[in-house]
Amino acid sequence: MKNSQLYKGSLNTIIMKLLEENGKMYGYEITQKVKAITQGELQITEGALYPALHKLEAEGLLDVEIEKVDNRLRKYYKLTETGTKETVNRLSELEDFIRNMQSLVNPKLAI
């Protein structure tokens, strides 16, 4: 992941936000979506993605569905009810963080 130290703390929130918007997604789809949105600037590696997905699943924030697609099985992740509520909290925290960073890095642009 590019600038991994800066993005690391936000990875779970990024995943939850994507799942909130798209309903259900599979691992490879998440990496491609992030790559497309950031125009290749941010690339989530499998080494970062799966531990994050499994951690969110263990915390009860994500649920899984398995479907047969083409000639293989595919595991979809989706937010649980708790996960949906938690996404709102985490996004609000992330927005506060971005605002604070903006104030520190470039006070002129800060609202």
Added chain:
Amino acid sequence: MKLTTQQIAEIDETLVLNGLIYDDIKLEVTDHIASEIETKMEESNILFDDALYQVLLNWNEQMKPSLYNFWIRRKSFRGPRIVVDKCVSYYKSTFFISSLVPIPFAVISILCFHLFNQEIAIRIFRNSIRILYLLEVLLISLGWILIWNSKAKTTFSYYFKKSSYLVYVMPLAVGLGFWPNKLMEEDFAIQSIFTYFLIVMALFFVANIMLIINHLKTIEKLKLS
């Protein structure tokens, strides 16, 4: 370009050879690798074998044999890093909950012993524990049978096999008298610690039951798909 069943089977076989034998993780890694290969074959116009080689290079780190010693050092998680990481994340969340949640329950229980008629409160608590012990041993033994009978391997069954033996410790230790029952202990500290561990073991039991349920749910989802 969609991969053939034979090509998917080749990916699957490669993963098994690398120690990835747990269905819940193997299926998503297979799908991820297959999707990456399809993209590579389309974008770079290369053959399946070349694309597979290139993609597997990216997965090397996740496939590396890994080891994590937990709680009692004789027990550990071993396997590809992606499997060990999943077990560790489940272990950490379980350990955190079963270590902290019992504290207020232990305090409330001990307050009940002291506020109400001590002997009656302790007798009720002791009888509840006996029933719970019996249930624990029965349900965990049933879990072993169900997991064995499912003939499938998931990270949940792997974790269960590593941790469920601890559920037998407390009933056996107290039941056989190796660990004296300290509920009637006059020393407040000893009584508190004993009560705390009783509740820790109860939560630990619940965590193991969840592992059995998650394993069976995964198998059910696999069968339905």
